[in-house]
Amino acid sequence: MAWFKKDKKPIQPPADKSRVPEGLWVKCPSCSQIIYNKDLAESLSVCTKCAHHFRLSASERLKTLFDGEWQVYDEGLRSTDPLSFTDTKPYRQRLEASISATGLQDAVITATGPIAGLRCSVAAMEYGFIGGSMGVVVGEKITRTIERAISERLPVIIISCSGGARMMEGALSLMQMAKISAALARLDRARLPYVSVLTDPTTGGVTASFAMLGDVNIAEPKALIGFAGPRVIEQTIRQQLPEGFQRSEFLLEHGMLDMVVDRRELKDAIARFLRFSAASAATARAVPAAAAIAPLEARADEPAS
Numbered sequence: 001m002a003w004f005k006k007d008k009k010p011i012q013p014p015a016d017k018s019r020v021p022e023g024l025w026v027k028c029p030s031c032s033q034i035i036y037n038k039d040l041a042e043s044l045s046v047c048t049k050c051a052h053h054f055r056l057s058a059s060e061r062l063k064t065l066f067d068g069e070w071q072v073y074d075e076g077l078r079s080t081d082p083l084s085f086t087d088t089k090p091y092r093q094r095l096e097a098s099i100s101a102t103g104l105q106d107a108v109i110t111a112t113g114p115i116a117g118l119r120c121s122v123a124a125m126e127y128g129f130i131g132g133s134m135g136v137v138v139g140e141k142i143t144r145t146i147e148r149a150i151s152e153r154l155p156v157i158i159i160s161c162s163g164g165a166r167m168m169e170g171a172l173s174l175m176q177m178a179k180i181s182a183a184l185a186r187l188d189r190a191r192l193p194y195v196s197v198l199t200d201p202t203t204g205g206v207t208a209s210f211a212m213l214g215d216v217n218i219a220e221p222k223a224l225i226g227f228a229g230p231r232v233i234e235q236t237i238r239q240q241l242p243e244g245f246q247r248s249e250f251l252l253e254h255g256m257l258d259m260v261v262d263r264r265e266l267k268d269a270i271a272r273f274l275r276f277s278a279a280s281a282a283t284a285r286a287v288p289a290a291a292a293i294a295p296l297e298a299r300a301d302e303p304a305s
């Protein structure tokens with residue numbers, strides 16, 4: 001008999017099963033249903049049997065949201081590798097590999113375009129680019145998205161899909177948390193709405209800053225949302241975590257989110273919120289105007305509309 005027995009199985013590296021694989025048919029990792037690729041595309045990459053949400057790229061995401069044409073901004077911005085960082089391989093090499101794999105210069109696409117007839121300023125994060133991590137470029141592009149919204153009076157929608165701040169840019173990437181949060185505070189003072197959409201996964205510095213600052217925080221079903229990973233938390237607090245911990249439904253139940261919405265209804269949910277906030281803004285403007293004491297003569301002089 002052995003003195004020591006290993007109770008736990010060794011940890012297996014997770015297979016990247018969220019992304020829709022190439023080919024004509026796709027097997028759902030959740031219910032093992034075989035789905036025709038075109039059917040999957042029609043249902044916005046949601047399994048028609050069990051509603052498993054496959055991960056979307058940033059450009060696919062924009063396609064699901066906008067009504068038609070949209071304009072992309074700051075496409076040419078790219079990281080300069082400010083720390084000349086090297087881990088198992090140089091950061092520059094990682095950047096080059098991600099640029100050729102995704103066709104993007106960094107982990108976010110920013111654009112303006114119509115959503116249900118309302119022009120919006122949108123940022124969608126790309127998980128395929130170094131885990132959707134937030135470096136200087138992502139921070140700058142999202143900040144500009146918000147500033148554009150303020151100057152043109154547009155609502156902001158940010159779709160998070162990120163592993164958090166980008167380690168290879170050190171403290172500079174952490175500073176993006178404050179920069180974006182400050183821009184969101186200015187957006188709030190300008191009384192413009194911000195919808196945060198949290199998709200699988202939204203973790204680290206992104207959760208700890210702008211992803212949780214929405215006027216409304218909407219998550220996709222069963223998305224992993226958290227700051228530190230569950231294993232780190234378990235080791236720190238020395239307790240077993242409850243079932244479904246750090247998933248959208250659990251967070252909704254505990255008051256961290258406002259809504260969990262199926263991707264096929266997401267656009268309608270966003271449009272409903274934007275119309276609601278536009279209506280309440282109009283009411284807020286109308287009330288002080290009506291209460292203002294204006295001389296009766298001045299009103300009588302106004303041309304009848």
Ligand SMILES: [Zn+2]
Nearest residue numbers: 028031047050
């Ligand atoms: Zn399924």
